[in-house]
Amino acid sequence: MRKIIASALISVCATTFAAGAAHASLITNGGFELPGAGPNATTPSYPSASVDGWTSNTKIEIWANWGIASYEGKQHVELNAQNDGGPTWSIWQDFDTTAGDFYTLTFAAAERKGNPGNQSFNVSAGSLDEDVLLTTTAWTKYSFVFQAIEETTRLMFETISPEGTAGNFIDDVRVVPEPSSLALMGLGLLGLAGARRFKK
CATH class of the missing domain: 1.20.5 (Single alpha-helices involved in coiled-coils or other helix-helix interfaces)
Known part of the structure; x- marks a missing residue:
C-alpha cells in the first residue's frame, strides 16, 4: 500500500x-511578431488595431532589424512609442481568467541605450501592481505570480519614466495558469x- x-x-x-x-500562454502575440515588419523595416509604428492582441493609448512601436536583438523571435516593442502628445505610454491586453485562480506572468525587458538607469514602467494584472526599474541594456527575464479578481483580466504595461519617446523595451510576454x-x-x-x- x-x-x-x-x-x-x-x-x-x-x-x-x-x-x-x-x-499555452493566454497572451496573444506576446512576442510582438505580428504584424511582421519585414526585412527592411527598423522601428515602424502601428495603430494598435493593426497589432494582434494589443491595445494602446498611442501608436505601438515595433523594433525589428535595429538596435538590440530581440529576446525572442525577430521583433519586440518599445513601450515609449511615438505618441500623439499623450501624457503616458501604455499597452494592454484582456484575456479570460477564473476569478480566484493564480497565474504566472513572465516577460523580458531591457533599457534602450542613451538613457541608462532612468527607464521604468508599471505592470499590472489582477492582484499584481508592480513598478519595474530597468538597470541594463541587456535583456532581463521577469516573473510574477498574480491572482485573478474577475473572469477577464487586463494585463497592462505603463511607462513611469522617461517622459520622452525613448525607452522600455519589452518582449516575450506570457501568462500561464499556476x-x-x-x-x-x-x-x-x-x-x-x-x-x-x-x-x-
Whole structure:
C-alpha cells in the first residue's frame, strides 16, 4: 500500500510540473511578431488595431532589424512609442481568467541605450501592481505570480519614466495558469498516506 501511495504522489507531482510547462500562454502575440515588419523595416509604428492582441493609448512601436536583438523571435516593442502628445505610454491586453485562480506572468525587458538607469514602467494584472526599474541594456527575464479578481483580466504595461519617446523595451510576454489545484491534490494524497500510517 505504501508503494502504491508513493507512486501516486510521484505521479501527481510529475503531472503538476508537466501541466505548468505544457500550458499555452493566454497572451496573444506576446512576442510582438505580428504584424511582421519585414526585412527592411527598423522601428515602424502601428495603430494598435493593426497589432494582434494589443491595445494602446498611442501608436505601438515595433523594433525589428535595429538596435538590440530581440529576446525572442525577430521583433519586440518599445513601450515609449511615438505618441500623439499623450501624457503616458501604455499597452494592454484582456484575456479570460477564473476569478480566484493564480497565474504566472513572465516577460523580458531591457533599457534602450542613451538613457541608462532612468527607464521604468508599471505592470499590472489582477492582484499584481508592480513598478519595474530597468538597470541594463541587456535583456532581463521577469516573473510574477498574480491572482485573478474577475473572469477577464487586463494585463497592462505603463511607462513611469522617461517622459520622452525613448525607452522600455519589452518582449516575450506570457501568462500561464499556476498548477495550484494539482499541487493541492498532491498534498491531499500526502495527508491520506499519513492518516493511513497513523491508523495502523
